[in-house]
């Protein structure tokens with residue numbers, strides 16, 4: 001069965017890093033993997049071409065595809081557009097439209113890149129956390145929301161944090177299942193001492209835990225979690241939390257490694273259809289200069305092979321190739337250190353292809 | 357004019373660290389500072405004594421006082437109490453009751469304690485950030501909130517993030533005024549790309565900035581701020597943000613120093629009446645063992661002298677005494693390192709008194 005991939009290069013460095021990732025897919029296809037792909041715009045590129053950050057062309061392609069590979073969206077030239085036209089609206093729209101509720105964000109320290117971290121080596125050596133962030137609920141999408149004049153005649157603004165039982169239950173199952181495949185430790189992050197929404201979250205987590213007796217479930221307040229990630233990050237195996245806390249903590253956790261240019265992410269629906277993208281942004285400051293690090297995007301391809309395309313062997317093949325180029329001492333500017341060889345985005349792509 | 361201090365030891369290590377801080381106040385009083393004080397319970401201690409975490413006795417005292425000195429609240433023996441009886445409810449209630457909307461949380465690295473940080477010395481040396489967190493609004497207090505059955509017959513929970521223009525304006529003024537007294541750089545943290553509430557926050561910050569042309573105002577998304585605190589914390593001078601983002605980021609920032617046992621905090625109303633407390637918690641695991649670090653509480657006394665009692669000279673005197681004991685190599689267990697002298701909570705108090 002031929003699997004179809006929707007490829008959305010997006011903005012900024014998106015097209016460059018996607019170009020290198022596509023070379024990897026081309027090799028796998030030439031070697032017999034039954035995949036096919038089609039390109040479409042998302043974010044600013046889509047606003048430029050079709051006047052919408054998630055146009056129907058892209059929507060149709062994304063809906064029919066088995067998996068989506070995304071570069072990155074956003075750029076300063078779009079900052080003054082009306083809210084519905086901003087690039088990040090395209091990202092939020094595709095997540096919601098495709099029901100991609102489970103965002104998996106690994107924070108892994110590659111031994112070769114240990115120096116890149118701002119944390120002391122002994123604190124982060126061997127770091128391997130998987131953060132599972134709920135992605136289609138919470139205050140990101142909750143109604144009511146807006147800016148209005150209140151009863152006292154004063155302007156005020158409001159948003160609604162909201163989770164239903166089924167929304168929490170399904171992300172809990174993803175989290176526990178992930179923990180079962182790893183170290184069997186799950187830390188659920190909440191602010192149950194203040195927010196009813198996360199008190200409810202905690203209650204459901206405890207209930208679902210009964211189906212996974214082997215997993216050790218702990219609970220941590222979000223402020224403490226933000227501290228513990230700095231203090232003793234290796235205490236964590238899998239973390240699960242809501243959309244807004246996950247947005248903050250997953251970025252903090254990636255930065256612990258010092259090499260966010262290495263970190264992929266996956267956003268999955270209930271049937272393991274997923275959108276895959278690097279954890280970093282569109283880096284407009286270096287766009288078009290062949291300087292970007294394509295490895296997070298290439299590792300996103302590996303996640304796609306594993307989770308959505310059922311191609312575990314190919315996923316391992318891609319990951320091994322990435323490890324090989326790191327071992328060879330090749331580094332893009334973002335992860336460069338003295339003694340290594342500084343390479344461009346495309347040269348890094350060349351090396352990965354050679355290593356495949 | 358005699359100034360009155362309400363002293364609320366609270367729970368856990370609260371009474372021990374407050375005892376040492378009171379010795380400092382006794383010295384200052386003996387030396388002629390016109391202060392007086394009275395004790396009252398808050399949190400778990402208040403539930404035990406009066407069946408409420410913020411009983412009317414405490415409320416009356418706190419309302420009439422010029423300043424409040426708090427130890428810490430909370431402990432495992434209160435975890436299963438009904439929500440309205442939990443110790444942290446006392447803390448939220450006193451903040452709201454006294455309109456303590458401006459929470460000032462410094463994250464300072466003491467040169468003598470540089471090794472305590474999990475970050476590399478060059479990343480944190482000289483770190484001196486002031487985080488200003490709005491403390492009486494946002495999703496902490498927003499209505500509606502609760503857990504209920506929705507139209508589809510499913511249970512769901514919700515909370516409301518909410519800020520009025522005047523709430524944002526008054527914290528903005530505190531933030532800009534603070535920046536004027538420091539490095540004149542203010543970073544306002546929001547999630548304006550997703551949340552209308554923080555888009556509104558940003559708009560008001562920009563408006564208030566016109567009254568402080570010397571301050572350089574920047575804006576940062578909260579996820580990026582959580583990253584930048586790890587990546588390059590010294591880029592920040594003053595940060596201002598809402599209640600929930602401030603809860604997370606201020607804890608993350610304190611942990612960058614590695615010695616949260618050293619960090620005080622102030623929560624002020626419009627007239628500089630304030631509640632002062634250490635940034636750390638009630639540490640039930642070491643309570644009653646004379647092991648706690650009293651320095652954050654003693655430094656909270658210094659903040660109280662400066663902000664609420666108009667006693668700048670005395671504030672400097674207390675801060676100098678703390679620096680002196682650090683220079684002498686005295687360390688409580690939490691900040692101990694080889695080559696220093698490990699001392700108890702009360703012995704640290706002795707040393708500060710001697711240094712005064």
Ligand SMILES: CC(C)[C@H](C(=O)O)[C@@H](O)C(=O)O
Nearest residue numbers: 088089091092247549550579
């Ligand atoms: C761009 C923005 C809307 C987005 C989010 O907040 O989800 C980004 O920060 C992310 O984490 O993917």
Ligand SMILES: CC(C)[C@H](C(=O)O)[C@@H](O)C(=O)O
Nearest residue numbers: 193194223444445447448603
């Ligand atoms: C105890 C809790 C309610 C409180 C808060 O969230 O404000 C604490 O974390 C703090 O920062 O003072």
